[in-house]
Amino acid sequence: MDIERKREAVCRDWHARGFSCDLWVDPPGRRWEDFVHAVDELVMVLEGEMEFEVAGKVYHPQPGEELFIPAGAVHSARNVGSTTARWLYGYRKQ
Structure with missing residues (x-):
């Protein structure tokens, strides 16, 4: 399954479960450190190697x-x- 179709399928599932769904694209070495959110979050790597x-x-x-x-x-x-890493993230809708 290509990345766009995978993204669409995951987003449909997450929306049905009450989460948003957006794509993030990061170059090698990109770091996002020490975030805290007031709601639950889901993430899924589509392509690349994330930690x-x-x-x-x-x-x-x-x-x-x-x-x-x-x-x-x-x-x-x-x-x-x-x-480059491509990954999905979504927040529980309130």
């Missing part, structure tokens, strides 16, 4: 693997690969 740290625990999800980040958890996202 997520959630409440001190490090994850390296494979493309297509969903990661849940609970509300209030300190978290970071890092492109640890040598190519």
Whole structure:
């Protein structure tokens, strides 16, 4: 399945579960450190190699693997690969 069709399928699922769904594109080496949100968040790597740290625990999800980040958890996202990473993120709608 190509990336755009995968994105559409995941976004349909997340919307049905009450989450938004947006695409983020990061070049190699990009780091987003120590974020906290008041709502639950989902992330999914579509392409590339990302590292997520959630409440001190490090994850390296494979493309297509969903990661849940609970509300209030300190978290970071890092492109640890040598190519551009494309990943989805969504927040629980209130």
